Amino acid sequence: MITRRQFCGAVATTAVLSSTIPPAQAEVKDPKSPQPDSVPAKFQVKIETSKGDIVIEVTRAWSPNGAARFYDAVKSGFYEDCRFFRVIPGFMVQWGINGDPNVQSKWRDAEIKDDVVPAKERASNTRGYITYAKSGKPNSRTTQLFINFANNARLDADGFTPFGKVIEGMEVVDKLNAKYGGDPSDQQPRIQREGNAFLDKAYPGLDFIKKATVIEAKK
Secondary structure, eight states: OOOSSOOOOOOOOOOOOOOOOOOOOOOOOOOOOOOGGGSOSEEEEEEEETTEEEEEEEEGGGOHHHHHHHHHHHHHTTTTTOBOOEEETTTEEEEOOOSSHHHHHHHTTOOBOOOOOOGGGOOOOOTTEEEEOOOSSTTOBOSOEEEESSOOGGGGGGTOOOOEEEEEOHHHHHHSOOTTTTTGGGGHHHHHHHTHHHHHHHOTTOOBEEEEEEEEEEO
């Protein structure tokens, strides 16, 4: 079971500390309840990271509430300066805890409803698809996300509903620092309390998001 707090997997061994200093973060807006009909049916998000750029294409029909939350969070600036705090080669890379504890405290419990969509409209957790992490209880998705490195279709039956896929930069995703494996994720209570101040001290080589922007939208 994949949760917001704990995964299992192997740890990669090679990584280097990025010399790029993350930019100052703009004020992040407070979360709001997702309104799927108010966001585009398809849109693309460019994620500028310390390793390069990633472009994700979101399809609202696959996971309407998930797509709407992602759209709103990106527009609010929530993901800027977030660390990729769990990188398990052959499995997934996870992020979505804001580096400012004051911001994170407002979003941490802003849960969204699970998406139940017809089978023909669902995507699967295969390589390059992006999904929310969640706990075992219903309606527990908030802001934490993961991109699948491999075919993890076994997760589909557990309610992990992909809402988009990487269409550019999967080679960047593959290069994200896996030195620390799942160790940072095991420290989630402290990450929630102390944010990037803790991560930068305890896990200084983590890659991060410089900026996330909606670059194309289609009704």
